[in-house]
Amino acid sequence: MTVIAQARLGLHDPHDCTDANDELTVLHAIYDTLVKRDGQGFVPALAREWFVSDDACVWDFTLQAGVQFHDGTLCDATAVAASLERMAREDKGYTLGAPAVWRQFLGGAKLEVFSATQLRVTLTAPMADLLDVLEQGFVVAPSAFAALDAGDHSAQVGSGPYRIVEITPSQISALRVDGHFLDRPANDKVTWLLETDAAKRQTMLANGTVQVANGLEFEASRSLGAMRHEFLSPVAIIYLLNAARGPLVDTRVRRALSLAVDREAIVATVMQGAARPLRGFISPNHFGAGQGTGAEMDHEIARALLAEAGHGDGLTLEVDCPTRLPDEAERLTGALAAQLAKVGITLNVHIHPEREDYAHMVRHKEIRDLCVFDSSPMSTYRVLYEKIDSRVAGSWWQGYANPEIEALIDKGCITTDRAARAENWRRAYALLQDDPAWLTLYNPLRVIGIAGEHPDFTMPADGVIDVPQLPLLEESALAG
Template sequence: MDSGMQHYVQIHRGLRETKNADGAVPVTIEKLAELLFCTPRNVKFVLRRLEEKGWIRWTPGRGRGNGSTLVFLRPIGEVLEMKVDALLENGRMSEALDLISDAQVDENLKQKMWTRVNVYLGLRSEPEESSTRDVLQMIRGQRLENVDPAFAYTVFEVYILGQLFDTLVDYDTVSESFLPKLAHRWESNDDRTRWTFYLRKGVRFHDGRLLTSRDVQSTLYRLRRKNSPAIKLFGDVEDVETFGDYVVVFRLSRPNAFFLHLAGCLYMAVLPVEEKEGLPIGSGPFRIGKLEKSKLTLTAFDGYFGYRPLIDRVDVWFLPGIEQESRTYHLSDQDDVEDSKELSKPGMGCRYLIFNFRTPGIHHDPEFREAVRLLYDRHAIIEDLGGNLIEPAAGFLPSRSKRSVIPPSSLDEASERLRRSGYEGQTLQLVFMDRKQERLEAQWLKDRCSLVGLKLELCPQEISLCRTESESGELALATEMLEDDWELELLNFFLNEGTYLNRKLDDRRLAELHRLFDGFMGKEKAGRAEVFERAQALLEQENWLLYGTHINHRGYFNRNLYGLRMDSLGFPNLSRLWVKSENTREKD
């Protein structure tokens, strides 16, 4: 923000409530000096500059009893929009975002400025001496706090890390089978206790080092050394052996028909044996060019062994507090936001409410939990809030929900259950991630509970707290979204020590739940499906976790963006996106 703009905003902020009927603001030089934190002499210099810009009209008082007046000639919103546009045109995105964030204006005006930023964001071309670079720009409401695949937690972290790192195999959702990736071939012995992978030759990390079997071996050892929350998934692995540079063998303690799922999961994304300080090094299609508090830059990895991305650079700007219900991807040189195509995809997984059994309280009573189950009405919340909430959930898998009968709830029955539980009017804390949709749902639940006398205190938390907090609050509202390999994702939810489920259930309940998964990886698909069914049913029957709603991913894309494919997490495949130039389109 330049000094003239800053001065205008400071004066407007301090005087906007003191206007006369004719729009003039009575003010003294001394008052302006107080607002601008400068001397009376400098105030006159500032006023002269603002008059030259045509932003104010200043009439100094002449003679005893005649006070000075100031008239704002440009609405503050218009000035702010002008400044935002100028910053964006000059590529000063960070300053534009700071300006919007700091502006003390009403939400309608702030949203209007966000719309202007969204128009600028998207895929655009930057000229170079010999060619052009295609640059995709996005904005996120939460910062990227983790770039270590051993501790992947949020949906966006998983998405970004998937661009930076590669795994031995890749899961194909269409065929429900595994495809080659870092390994071009694999095999197991008859009882599936020994899995051998044959690596591609010539695969390089982002720093130029060749990827070998020792890197694969050290990646598993690293998970153990760092005590990754997902280490329980790899409990059957006794050792990893290397045979030359391109053969790696996993020896298991018992038969494991599920091992390819583990070989393809993000936790086993291969890192170099010798980790260097600084930015993380992977072998994926993009590498990190810059990682700052407010910005992440990904650049296409020209040496990628697979298909080199069609986008040359991705800029992700982090601005905590921005509210986005849907993601938008527009071309910066086109202002017709309405001329977009919508792409939507129902997400695998659901929103849910979970009780914190690691804290004492009334929520340990089954009658109380049943009362909350009735209050957390899956039909009513969709009817009242709508948006991306698309259908009631009876489990994490939409297929389970479709074959389940979910009756509407009764407030009278909820009130009776609450009375029988012995509830005495105490206030319970409801923890949730501090985002717009979660705030709406938390407030909805608080209002609904108040109808029967149940008191909730809303406790929004940042992502960093949600990662580790287990002892705060009696209830938590959360979301579990599953990637394409939903079996692996669901197993991870039940066994990973870092998930809400494993941090909120007490040791007795966790032991009962985890016993269901003993021998899980040795079963074929039908047997594994039965275990998942029993685990979801246990949570439902005991009301340890209350299923809420399934969610629809929705994005708006400019008509000239091609290669669109929304993944299970609701993001486009960055490696396949490309822009079709306006001059190649047929004329109407």
């Protein structure tokens, strides 16, 4: 048996939207999706192949034949369509502070089942990056819908390479499914174990009690030697900037903020080296990542821009700051204040201890001048659509508008050629260097521990443990 120790444990409705890697690792093991993420691209899963129309509105999927859910019912095109329809419900797709995430893309879609293996999805608007959504479109047995709707989150019935056999407050266990259409997982049984203390997770790995320990301390974990695996999180730690009212309406002031920051120093002091400076608006793991050089520190230009904007004698900005998510938010804001003071900017900080209330405040566009936040979607398109496009005015949008970037968003929606679309997104992010919507700072570095020596192991681009792809660990638990 392979045991994975992690800081959070629990399953919610699989059709709600989550970026919690401790939950996604379970969901991806027990549910199939139409496609799987592979680096910056996608590979077949339930869908053996797919075709998209030139206008990026019509998607045809050919599905694996004969797939069964863990309750023995058939996972065919009708079942897939039912899951997509459920995802698009107004009461589904809820993530912290933002309801109906999936509805904005799948709402009103026409779902046509031509046979057990042929499904057509016709969108109401073009979306060449639809696979970004479908990668988290967990296909749930329709027999579980009623229980899930009633709030019974133990009703987890998928068709994935593992099936759940036990759910308790402290652990979730699953067995390998023989004959699954994807590659056979190396480990026959997996248990996700709740352990909130990172030091205890590391000790459990070191003494062989568990075979995988997620979310370890960056420096303390170095004692694990070859069992320690470091990876870049795609989550961007940022400050959302209020471009609707106040001094940050002015592009020059937003750019001055970006130029005033020494990201390397913040990484070294606030994160103790456990991050990489973010030069663009998405991580290097993202499709079409455009890092640019616009985020380099230049105090001289920053001061000149502030003076040109009428703030040569100084500027005070009001900052909203949570106490967690990111957990370093208060330390980060303190470090930022010290850096911005060097160009004449003073931060007046307002602390918010209730994180969900804080998220609702941000979603309701009630932030002051700027606020600590993160950007977690692995979809480059979703970041632009939900957070940058003024015509959408999505949950986390804060008044920013740039017609040139919005024209590129429109073009990307209908550009079905992946290479051309990646270049389109790179152009959009290059423009965001000169006219920043956010103050971008860094991508965290995370650590996972795995028993034994596995020099070829790499974490997926999204930072989620891919349990079916783990090396054989039962016999290596005491190695190292």
